[in-house]
Amino acid sequence: MTAPTPVTFVIAGSESTGGAGCQADLRTLQEFNVYGALTLSCIVSFDPKDNWNHRFVPIDAQVIRDQAEATLADWSPASVKIGMLGAVPTIEAVRDILAEAKLPNIVLDPVLICKGQEPGAALDIDTALRREVLPFADVLTPNLVETSILSGMDDLASVRDFGEAAKRIADAGARAVLVKGGMDTPGDQAIDVLWDGSELVQFARPKVGSKRVSGAGDTLATAIAAGLAKGDSLHDAVDAAKSFVTEGIARSLEGQTPFDVVWQGDR
Numbered sequence: 001m002t003a004p005t006p007v008t009f010v011i012a013g014s015e016s017t018g019g020a021g022c023q024a025d026l027r028t029l030q031e032f033n034v035y036g037a038l039t040l041s042c043i044v045s046f047d048p049k050d051n052w053n054h055r056f057v058p059i060d061a062q063v064i065r066d067q068a069e070a071t072l073a074d075w076s077p078a079s080v081k082i083g084m085l086g087a088v089p090t091i092e093a094v095r096d097i098l099a100e101a102k103l104p105n106i107v108l109d110p111v112l113i114c115k116g117q118e119p120g121a122a123l124d125i126d127t128a129l130r131r132e133v134l135p136f137a138d139v140l141t142p143n144l145v146e147t148s149i150l151s152g153m154d155d156l157a158s159v160r161d162f163g164e165a166a167k168r169i170a171d172a173g174a175r176a177v178l179v180k181g182g183m184d185t186p187g188d189q190a191i192d193v194l195w196d197g198s199e200l201v202q203f204a205r206p207k208v209g210s211k212r213v214s215g216a217g218d219t220l221a222t223a224i225a226a227g228l229a230k231g232d233s234l235h236d237a238v239d240a241a242k243s244f245v246t247e248g249i250a251r252s253l254e255g256q257t258p259f260d261v262v263w264q265g266d267r
């Protein structure tokens, strides 16, 4: 029997309070009526006794390969969303999976490091991610911190800078790059700039609130993967994802952590 809906293959970490990571990814796919299959890359448990700092545990590389083997034996995904990988052996396993399977519509959210990991690990992860996984990406969705690292540009003060950085990152191999200005965009709009390989396009929505919201990046990238899985053009998928995340931020939930979390439901 053919699948009743498109399938998105998610490679992402668990964030145990549920706001970010694979929990946000699977909720997002459900809202788009896309079936999500998950390969878990790592486990992040915030520590409520230590200012909610991140405790990070990678999943063994062979277990990552096994999970992907199961998913890909079962389904032919119409898109892929890659979230936090967090360790070099994980990045290498994901490179092997992508090289072997030749999957369509790969959306890579380049989560370089989480708080609580060794700062020295950031450089290794950055280098490995660029070299091993970035060349497979059809769409890369860096936030401004990741944009600065990946483009080598320190000054990202204007929307024009976002576009220039997106082009520079594309030179490293990704086919399209969406630089997320988010809350740090000058003015009252959260503006993301897409370099699609031939033109720059801005996606703007009014800023909601003033606090950073957890799960926004995951929600946006996964919503793009959902749109691409359904056959939308890249521009249409980004536009719909941008509306979806903005509405999710407006409905964000407040728990005990210092940040609110995007809520994909109640639409």
Ligand SMILES: Nc1ncnc2c1ncn2[C@@H]1O[C@H](COP(=O)(O)OP(=O)(O)O)[C@@H](O)[C@H]1O
Binding pocket: 142, 143, 144, 180, 181, 182, 183, 190, 191, 192, 205, 206, 207, 208, 209, 210, 211, 212, 213, 215, 216, 217, 218, 220, 242, 245, 246, 249
């Ligand atoms: N307060 C906000 N209001 C409206 N849109 C926002 C807000 N914060 C982030 N966004 C949007 O949410 C998406 C995720 O961005 P961001 O939070 O910067 O990513 P990340 O979670 O990777 O740091 C982007 O489309 C960004 O423009």
Ligand SMILES: Cc1ncc(COP(=O)(O)O)c(C=O)c1O
Binding pocket: 012, 013, 014, 015, 020, 021, 022, 042, 043, 044, 083, 084, 111, 114, 213, 214, 215, 216, 217, 218, 219
């Ligand atoms: C497992 C995991 N993936 C991804 C992220 C990134 O989340 P966001 O969508 O807020 O950028 C986090 C952040 O804590 C995480 O723990």
